Each structure stands twice: as structure tokens, then as C-alpha cells.
Amino acid sequence: xxxxxxxxxxxxxxxxxxxxxxxxxxxxxxxxxxxxxxxxxxxxxxxxxxxxxxxxxxxxxxxxxxxxxxxxxxxxxxxxxxxxxxxxxxxxxxxxxxxxxxxxxxxxxxxxxxxxxxxxxxxxxxxxxxxxxxxxxxxxxxxxxxxxxxxxxxxxxxxxxxxxxxxxxxxxxxxxxxxxxxxxxxxxxxxxxxxxxxxxxxxxxxxxxxxxxxxxxxxxxxxxxxxxxxxxxxxxxxxxxxxxxxxxxxxxxxxxxxxxxxxxxxxxxxxxxxxxxxxxxxxxxxxxxxxxxxxxxxxxxxxxxxxxxxxxxxxxxxxxxxxxxxxxxxxxxxxxxxxxxxxxxxxxxxxxxxxxxxxxxxxxxxxxxxxxxxxxxxxxxxxxxxxxxxxxxxxxxxxxxxxxxxxxxxxxxxxxxxxxxxxxxxxxxxxxxxxxxxxxxxxxxxxxxxxxxxxxxxxxxxxxxxxxxxxxxxxxxxxxxxxxxxxxxxxxxxxxxxxxxxxxxxxxxxxxxxxxxxxxxxxxxxxxxxxxxxxxxxxxxxxx
Numbered sequence: 164x165x166x167x168x169x170x171x172x173x174x175x176x177x178x179x180x181x182x183x184x185x186x187x188x189x190x191x192x193x194x195x196x197x198x199x200x201x202x203x204x205x206x207x208x209x210x211x212x213x214x215x216x217x218x219x220x221x222x223x224x225x226x227x228x229x230x231x232x233x234x235x236x237x238x239x240x241x242x243x244x245x246x247x248x249x250x251x252x253x254x255x256x257x258x259x260x261x262x263x264x265x266x267x268x269x270x271x272x273x274x275x276x277x278x279x280x281x282x283x284x285x286x287x288x289x290x291x292x293x294x295x296x297x298x299x300x301x302x303x304x305x306x307x308x309x310x311x312x313x314x315x316x317x318x319x320x321x322x323x324x325x326x327x328x329x330x331x332x333x334x335x336x337x338x339x340x341x342x343x344x345x346x347x348x349x350x351x352x353x354x355x356x357x358x359x360x361x362x363x364x365x366x367x368x369x370x371x372x373x374x375x376x377x378x379x380x381x382x383x384x385x386x387x388x389x390x391x392x393x394x395x396x397x398x399x400x401x402x403x404x405x406x407x408x409x410x411x412x413x414x415x416x417x418x419x420x421x422x423x424x425x426x427x428x429x430x431x432x433x434x435x436x437x438x439x440x441x442x443x444x445x446x447x448x449x450x451x452x453x454x455x456x457x458x459x460x461x462x463x464x465x466x467x468x469x470x471x472x473x474x475x476x477x478x479x480x481x482x483x484x485x486x487x488x489x490x491x492x493x494x495x496x497x498x499x500x501x502x503x504x505x506x507x508x509x510x511x512x513x514x515x516x517x518x519x520x521x522x523x524x525x526x527x528x529x530x531x532x533x534x535x536x537x538x539x540x541x542x543x544x545x546x547x548x549x550x551x552x553x554x555x556x557x558x559x560x561x562x563x564x565x566x567x568x569x570x571x572x573x574x575x576x577x578x579x580x581x582x583x584x585x586x587x588x589x590x591x592x593x594x595x596x597x598x599x600x601x602x603x604x605x606x607x608x609x610x611x612x613x614x615x616x617x618x619x620x621x622x623x624x625x626x627x628x629x630x631x632x633x634x635x636x637x638x639x640x641x642x643x644x645x646x647x648x649x650x651x652x653x654x655x656x657x658x659x660x661x662x663x664x665x666x667x668x669x670x671x672x673x674x675x676x677x678x679x680x681x682x683x684x685x686x687x688x689x690x691x692x693x694x695x696x697x698x699x700x701x702x703x704x705x706x707x
Contacts, residue, residue, distance in 0.1 A: 214387065215322040215356045218295050221390045224399055225294045229504060230392065233511040234290065240544045241551075242285045243586040250285050251276070253555075254582040267568040268559065268581070271312075275558045278316045292551055296378040296390030297321045299350075300554075302371070302561055312566045313558070316374070324368075325357040326350050326375060350375075371561060376554040391511070391547075398507040405503055421471040424484040428477070435475055443473050512543045538595075552583040603628050 224230050244250055253272045255265045279288065292298040299319040305311055329347040334340070350373050351357055353365035380389045425442050427435035453459070472488065508515045514536035556578050563569040569577065587593075606627055614620055624630045630638070 214325070217387075218322050218390075220396070221294050221296065221392050224392050224396065227399065229402070229507055230395065230399065230511070233508060233513040234293065236513055236517055237293065237511075237544065237547070238286055238290050240540075241547055241585070242289050244282075244285075245586045248282060250282060250586055252584045254584050255580075257580040257582065258577055259580065260577065264569065267563065267566075268577075271559055271562040271566070271568065272555065274312065275316075275555060275562060278313060289551060291318075292376065292378075292554075293391060293547070295321050296380070296388050296393075298376050298554065299324050300374040300558075301368075302374055302558070304565060309565050310567060312562050316558070319352070319373075322356050323354060324350055324352045324373070326370075326373075374554060374557040374561070376551065376557065379550045395507055395510040398503060398510050402500070402503040402507055405500055409497070409500065420488045422486045422488055423471060423473045424476045424486070425473060426477075426483045427475045439473055439475050512540060514540050548583070548585050555583060556581070 225234055242250060253269060255268050258265055258268070276282065281288065288298075299321055301317040301319055302313055303315040303317060305314050327349055329349075330343055331345045331347065332341050332343055335342055348370040350368040350370065351365040352368055357365060377388045378390055380391065380393065381387065382389065423442070425439050427438055430438060476482070476484075505515050516536070517540075559581075560571070560574050560578070563574065564571050607623060610618060610623060610627065614623060624635055
């Protein structure tokens with residue numbers, strides 16, 4: 164299809180803008196010359212000459228006690244299981260697509276996690292990726308029903324597969340400059356291993372059939388992908404050599420030994436040596452306990468490094484003398500070993516306090532007590548998670564494209580809007596966030612009296628509480644919703660309150676009227692009584 168002067172096609176070749184400089188892609192792929200041959204070489208401390216040996220060396224390093232402790236701590240920090248069993252969730256709130264597309268993305272992600280069995284094997288998968296520095300999965304699809312999506316994800320040993328990139332170069336007829344118009348990408352798989360230092364035969368696999376992610380650490384010269392254990396190789400070797408040398412030194416210098424200086428006078432060399440040997444045999448007595456018979460026998464053998472020393476002394480010296488050679492004076496000092504152990508942990512980006520046995524207590528305190536190493540370690544784990552999540556982007560692209568949920572040309576924009584939320588178990592991060600919120604609320608309480616005079620409400624929310632546009636809109640929406648739910652009950656309560664007040668007023672009015680009525684009634688009775696008395700007196704007067 165022709166569009167704006169460019170040709171848009173879909174095959175195994177990725178086209179780019181024509182340029183005399185090839186694109187820089189740091190994914191560890193081998194760039195071969197047109198024709199299909201390649202040959203690269205790199206040297207890692209003079210021992211490894213290809214990625215297969217490099218990965219094998221990483222795996223050997225990971226089984227040592229110090230590296231294994233650091234790796235386990237990193238993996239446990241990166242992969243955290245929540246109470247409901249969830250490890251990872253996809254966040255599509257920023258995706259500018261209809262809700263149906265968002266639901267399709269969530270369903271595709273759930274299917275990928277099921278294919279990987281991620282809820283059960285997440286620790287093993289992340290550890291393999293961290294140690295090897297790269298991870299490959301073969302995407303198996305039903306050829307007869309490709310719209311059903313991914314059927315199986317099969318792990319591939321990274322020592323047996325390699326990504327290959329073949330540039331497409333053409334000579335510009337106008338300028339005569341060779342320009343790079345794009346490149347072809349595919350993978351080479353060989354059961355016996357793919358080596359970089361010579362051409363090898365293998366199965367050519369389409370790029371879309373493999374899900375690939377790497378550590379993000381590449382060599383600028385050879386484009387070789389390194390693991391995060393790369394920088395720990397030298398400190399680990401130094402630690403091993405030092406520990407072995409300390410063991411040898413302690414075995415040799417632990418006991419105290421005697422030194423016999425034998426006066427040989429003016430004897431010739433041969434007779435002096437014979438005389439010295441006779442003295443050694445005469446005075447040497449090595450008692451050995453025989454565990455088989457239970458006896459103590461005299462085992463006379465040649466002198467070893469752990470036994471006495473016999474040295475000749477010529478005439479004119481101090482004569483025959485017996486002295487002692489003291490044992491090592493620094494047998495209990497291991498400061499140099501601790502130095503290299505700290506250096507190893509530092510190269511692995513793990514705080515030494517997490518691996519120090521004497522400081523194994525986990526203290527919970529204020530954010531001011533959090534060490535800077537813990538903050539750096541938390542950020543390092545977040546970077547590892549982001550790099551590892553590229554595996555899910557590759558798998559989502561294939562799954563959604565096969566099931567025809569999303570067009571492939573739309574995926575690049577959607578991919579940048581997708582976030583992956585890992586469960587967080589770093590207590591220091593929670594402490595820091597809680598402490599920051601507490602300090603901000605205290606500042607809001609102090610500045611509240613100046614809102615409307617010197618500061619606006621919007622300024623307080625943005626500058627003091629550090630709310631973003633999304634946070635402000637979300638909180639306003641929640642507050643409006645909660646306000647609508649509270650208005651009706653408040654109105655009913657107000658109506659009841661008004662009725663109660665009216666009833667109370669009526670009762671008070673009635674109570675105020677009752678004394679007056681009682682007063683009027685008493686006055687009428689008195690009047691009737693007086694009239695009756697008057698009539699009685701009148702009748703008595705008439706009789707007289």
C-alpha cells in the first residue's frame with residue numbers, strides 16, 4: 164500500500180527510514196553480513212568466549228552461598244504474593260480505548276499468566292531471568308485455528324538459541340552512498356548450542372514465534388547481553404581466593420613448632436648433613452594412636468611442614484640451640500574477608516544489613532531511620548520489574564493480534580499506556596509514604612487559616628498535598644458522589660428536627676396556658692361559693 168510516498172508491507176523484514184547509519188538496538192542480537200554468515204568474539208576475563216559459557220558461569224556463581232543469599236533476597240522482594248494469591252495485575256486505566264478493548268486486554272493477560280503458570284512458578288521464572296540475563300519462550304499456536312490464540316508457552320534454554328539481525332542495505336543511485344533500509348530478524352536454534360565465535364547451523368525461527376526479554380545491560384562494543392551478576396564476578400573470585408588462602412594459612416601456622424640448631428663444627432658438607440640426620444632420627448619421636456588396635460606406636464617418618472625444623476650451625480656460632488616458632492598471630496582476624504564480602508554484596512545492589520547475621524533484626528521505625536541503601540534497593544527492584552514486564556508486552560501483542568482483538572499497528576500506542584502493578588512488600592516504602600502523608604497533612608493544618616487570603620485551595624492541593632490532575636479529578640468525583648448519598652438523609656433529619664421543635668413549642672405554650680386556666684377555674688369556684696354563702700345568709704335573715 165502506498166501512503167505519502169512510502170510503501171507499507173508486512174513480512175519478516177522491518178523497514179526503517181533510509182539512512183547510511185544502521186539503527187542502534189540493544190537487544191543482544193548478532194548482526195550478520197548479507198549472505199547469512201556471522202562471526203563475533205568477546206572475552207570475559209580471558210575464560211568465556213561465547214554466551215553459552217557466559218550463562219554457564221552465571222549459573223555457577225548463583226549456587227555459591229553469598230550470591231544465592233543475595234539472589235533470594237532480590238527475588239523475594241520483586242515477587243510478592245498477596246493474601247488472595249495475586250502477584251501481578253495489569254493496569255489499563257490509561258489506555259485510551261473503549262471498555263471492550265480494555266476487557267479484552269485483561270482477558271488476554273489472564274490467559275498468558277495461566278499459560279506461564281505464573282502464580283506458582285513466578286519465583287523460578289524471575290530467578291532464571293535474573294541469573295541468565297535473558298529469557299526465551301517459544302509461542303506455540305494451532306496452525307489450523309490461529310484465531311484461538313496461544314496454545315502453549317515453552318521455555319527455551321538461552322544457550323541454545325540466538326537472535327540474528329540481517330541488515331538490508333542498498334546503494335543510492337543518485338549519491339552512490341550505501342544506505343540502510345531496514346533489517347530482517349529471526350532466531351537460530353541449535354540443540355547443541357549456538358556459539359558466537361564461529362558460524363553455526365541451526366533451525367531458523369520467525370521472530371514472532373519467540374517471546375524474548377533481556378536484562379537491559381549490554382556491552383557497548385560487542386552488544387553482548389550481560390546478567391546483573393556480571394559485576395559480581397570479580398569480587399566473588401577474590402573472595403574465594405582469599406578464603407582458601409586463609410584456610411591454608413591457618414592450617415600451616417596454627418601449631419607451634421620447635422627449631423633445632425645443631426652445631427656441626429668444621430665437618431664437611433656431606434658429613435654435616437649425615438650428622439644432622441642422625442640427630443633427627445635419634446631425637447625424633449612421633450607418637451601415633453592406632454584406632455584399629457587401640458595401641459600407641461612410635462611412627463617415625465620424614466619431617467613435614469607441621470613438625471619440627473632441624474638446621475645446621477657452623478663452628479663459631481652460638482652452638483646447639485633449641486627455640487620455638489610461634490603460631491600465626493592474626494588467626495582470628497577476618498577483616499579482609501569481610502571487606503570483600505561487603506564488596507560482593509554491594510556489586511549485587513543488596514544492602515549489607517539484610518545479609519549480616521549480627522544485624523538480622525528487622526527494625527521498624529520512622530522514615531528518618533530508613534537507610535539510604537534500602538531506598539536504593541527499592542528503586543533497583545522497581546527497575547528489575549519494569550524490565551521483566553517487557554516479556555508480557557511481547558506475549559500480549561501476539562495474543563491480541565491472533566485473536567483479532569487489536570490491530571498490530573495500534574499496539575505500539577497501547578503498549579505505552581499499559582502498566583503492570585506488582586505486589587509490594589517493602590515496608591520501608593510504606594513507612595516513607597505514611598510519613599510523607601503525615602507531614603503534608605500537618606502542613607495543611609497549619610496553612611488552612613491562610614486559605615482564601617494568601618493561598619488558594621487549588622494551590623494547596625497541588626503544591627502542598629502534591630496531587631496530580633488525575634488525583635484531583637478522582638477525589639472530586641468521589642466527594643460529589645458521597646455528597647449526593649448524604650443529602651437525602653440529612654434533609655429527613657432536618658425535617659424531623661423541625662417537627663420536634665414545633666411539638667416542643669406547642670407543649671411549652673400549653674404548659675404556659677395551664678396556670679392561667681387553673682387560675683380562672685379557681686376564681687369561678689370561689690365566686691360560686693361566695694354566691695351560695697350569700698344566698699344562705701339571705702335566707703337566714705328572712706326567717707328572723
